[in-house]
Every structure is written in C-alpha cells, then in structure tokens.
Amino acid sequence: VMKLEKVTRRYTMGDQTLRALDEVDFEAWPGDLLAVMGTSGSGKSTLLNVLGCLDRPTSGRYLLDGQEVSSMSRDQLARVRNRTIGFVFQSFNLLSRTSALENVELPLLYAGVPTAERQRRSAEALTQVGLRERMLHMPNQLSGGQQQRVAIARAIVGRPKVILADEPTGNLDSRTSVEVMALFQRLWREGMTVLLVTHEPDIAAYASRVITMRDGKVKSDVRQEPR
Amino acid sequence: VMKLEKVTRRYTMGDQTLRALDEVDFEAWPGDLLAVMGTSGSGKSTLLNVLGCLDRPTSGRYLLDGQEVSSMSRDQLARVRNRTIGFVFQSFNLLSRTSALENVELPLLYAGVPTAERQRRSAEALTQVGLRERMLHMPNQLSGGQQQRVAIARAIVGRPKVILADEPTGNLDSRTSVEVMALFQRLWREGMTVLLVTHEPDIAAYASRVITMRDGKVKSDVRQEPR
Numbered sequence A, B: 001v002m003k004l005e006k007v008t009r010r011y012t013m014g015d016q017t018l019r020a021l022d023e024v025d026f027e028a029w030p031g032d033l034l035a036v037m038g039t040s041g042s043g044k045s046t047l048l049n050v051l052g053c054l055d056r057p058t059s060g061r062y063l064l065d066g067q068e069v070s071s072m073s074r075d076q077l078a079r080v081r082n083r084t085i086g087f088v089f090q091s092f093n094l095l096s097r098t099s100a101l102e103n104v105e106l107p108l109l110y111a112g113v114p115t116a117e118r119q120r121r122s123a124e125a126l127t128q129v130g131l132r133e134r135m136l137h138m139p140n141q142l143s144g145g146q147q148q149r150v151a152i153a154r155a156i157v158g159r160p161k162v163i164l165a166d167e168p169t170g171n172l173d174s175r176t177s178v179e180v181m182a183l184f185q186r187l188w189r190e191g192m193t194v195l196l197v198t199h200e201p202d203i204a205a206y207a208s209r210v211i212t213m214r215d216g217k218v219k220s221d222v223r224q225e226p227r
C-alpha cells in the first residue's frame, strides 16, 4: 500500500548536508501493524512525514497505492491525504482556539460529512480514547496525555485506510497506553494498516512487524507475533 | 525545601468544578530524587506547575525554602524562580526563532551572566545531553527528542537548586533516556533536588522516592534504592 524506493531526504545547512533519510527502500503492506523504532534523530518522524505526504523526498520514488506521489497535483495530494491517511503528530498540532470535539471533527468537515453525523462520529472517537468527559474542553484545559488522545481521535475519526502515529503513547501512563494499543489493534483487525513510531519495547510488542532505524537507514525488519 | 499544605487547585467550567489538585499535603526534601507517577489527567503537571511557581493554588499554602510563596511580590517570585528552579516542560516551550544554543542561554541571560561564560556553559549543557552537533539548529530543524533535550539543557544550565522535569524522557529512545537519567543522577549527587514526572517504571527506578497520584491526590509515597 506504501512503497519507498531509494528515498533520500537531505537537509542542507550552510556547507553541511544531513541525510534524515538515506536511500531507504521500504514497503508497508495492507494488514501491517508496524512499529518503527530507533534512536532520537534516526529519521523516524521524517519517514512518517514522507509516507504521510507531509514532506517530499529529495530523491527516490514514493508510490502510494501504486501511484507515484510526485506526479500528483497539489489538490490530488490533499484529497488522497485526507481520505486515505490519518496522522497523529509527535507534537499533537491541535488548533488551540477550538474545543476537543471541534478538533476531532476537522477531517470530517473537509470530507463534507453532514453536521449531525460529524458530531456523532467525533463524540464516538473521543469516547473510544476515554475523553467523553472532556469533549468541550479547549486544548489548554487538557493534560498532555489528554491532548495526545485528542490527536489520536482526530486521526481515526475518518476511518482512513492507513494510520500513521508518531509516538502516540509518549505522554500516556501504562494503563492508558494499553487502552490506546487495544484500540489500534481493533482498528487493525477491522482492516486498517497502522504504522506507529515508538521508543518503548512494551508498545512495539503489540505490532506484527518491527523496523529499526539508525542514521536515516532501516537497519532491521522483523515479523513477530503481536501481543 | 518545598512544602505544600492542603493545596487545592480548582478549575471551574460553567457549572462544573474540577479539582486538579485536591487537598494535597506534600514535602520535597533536599537530596530527593523523586519520581511522580499516575494516570493521564491525575494532576502531575499541575503539581509540578504549582511547585515551580508557574501556577497558584486556589487554596492551601506553598512554602518554598520556608518562605510562603503567596506573600512574595511578582518580582521576588520571578527572581526565586529563575535562581532556584529549573523547569523542563511537557511540551518543551522552546522559542521557535532562536537556535538551540540561544534557547539554552536564556536563564543565564536573565541572571546577567557575561556573554563568554554564558555561551561556554550553554555549549557544555548541550554537550551533556548529546547535542553538540546541533547547537546552531533552530527548533524546527530538530527531532522531537532533540527538542526535548534542548529543554533539559536549558533547565540545568543555571545550576538551579531544584529541577522540575515533566516527562523528560517521553520522546527519547531507551539509550538516550538512560543517558539523560545518568545526567540527572549525577546532578543529584552534586546536590540538586530533582522531581520528575514519568509514566515509565523503568525511569522511576532511577529515583530514591516515588509518589503516585490519582484524581488530584497523592495516593502513595515510597522510598527505594535508586537504580
């Protein structure tokens, strides 16, 4: 469903060049529940951003559902991203002046879903992440872990084909993390492909496949029995 | 060194009242390396914000070094905070238009430290968190875990008496987390009091004391042999 061929993402700062991704060959299959691990700065977020069409490779090809992403128009890309991909950002990226519920409604608003259905589905997504009691709070009236869960609810509400989650349990206690991983596993069994960046082995244990990155390269790629 | 007496922090939203802290009696001693654990929304960040003078209790008393904080003037409070406390925020709070180095220099700038010494000490703090190669990067040119480490460097550069760290390893892989905890332990043995919020038992294992919060209350308080 997602294929990177010799993808490099270079950053140039003055006379220095940094390869956040270095000639990466990578393929994600429908039905993957994939954990991406690796040290701080190894390129995990960059990988996810390229897969999520939020960043373009400096060289190499990215094929999404068989179609080359660099050949799509901006409109096409925006539509594909909204319909196909749900993204949980490492720093949440919530709109600070709208409530948790309104933040979650955003993808459905773009997709033209009618108001009643939009609100019902958003309330449901927030309930699934344990935030029924906090739906009308603004982001600055929420704890760090609650903001993270609003970001997760927003990523899943549109029932996308693929969920890309960057450290979705980074601010969550063990019990809440287990609830979120159970939710991701349930969505996965219902047919969603899930890629999540995590630095915690206990969380990676829920995945069916684990890749490890270092210095912009994929160092290992292992299938396993999910927890 | 820090004492909360029957401290409550209430939030009122319409006709609802939420107690983020609920009649908390708490004391931190010089020489503590304290881990604060608890579920998402249990009040950990609120506790740290009150201890760090970034938030005021709705009722109860806060004594910092024997002095009642509510009786201090705004200037006094700002000076105490700058000189005594180093704070690592759950969401980093870096200035986006200045480099990593300049972000770390900020507490020393407020304290009137001369330029050469300020830059030397800031470069040293960044080296201690493994970011020597990234000193001149802007925050948006850094990975999540690198931004977190800039926030840590900024909190320790002023050699404060107390470090309050809210999930300092939340975005760090295991190896980098171990390096950060070794750094905190080294500062602790040099005489700093360290309070850190964490949801990871492996990180709490480095502490000499662990408190657990739930629904705005301190549920348990246990001394242990640090890892």
Ligand SMILES: Nc1ncnc2c1ncn2[C@@H]1O[C@H](COP(=O)(O)OP(=O)(O)OP(=O)(O)O)[C@@H](O)[C@H]1O
Pocket: A134, A140, A141, A142, A143, A144, A145, A146, A171, A172, A173, B011, B012, B013, B018, B019, B020, B038, B039, B040, B041, B042, B043, B044, B045, B046, B047, B090
């Ligand atoms: N401005 C506010 N208005 C209303 N409620 C608030 C406000 N700020 C925080 N809260 C609530 O106070 C409670 C405690 O928040 P706090 O940030 O201290 O939790 P926490 O233990 O740090 O959680 P986490 O582990 O998710 O970071 C939460 O339930 C939150 O919704």
Ligand SMILES: Nc1ncnc2c1ncn2[C@@H]1O[C@H](COP(=O)(O)OP(=O)(O)OP(=O)(O)O)[C@@H](O)[C@H]1O
Pocket: A011, A012, A013, A018, A019, A020, A038, A039, A040, A041, A042, A043, A044, A045, A046, A047, A090, B134, B140, B141, B142, B143, B144, B145, B146, B171, B172, B173
């Ligand atoms: N705009 C930029 N300019 C220069 N370098 C950048 C830029 N953005 C990212 N980098 C560098 O690219 C590397 C990879 O970053 P990335 O965010 O993908 O790491 P990561 O694996 O997600 O790390 P973490 O676990 O800390 O979140 C880092 O070393 C970072 O400093």
Ligand SMILES: [Mg+2]
Pocket: A044, A045, A046, A090, A166, B143, B144, B145
């Ligand atoms: Mg990252």
Ligand SMILES: [Mg+2]
Pocket: A143, A144, A145, B044, B045, B046, B090, B166
């Ligand atoms: Mg918090």
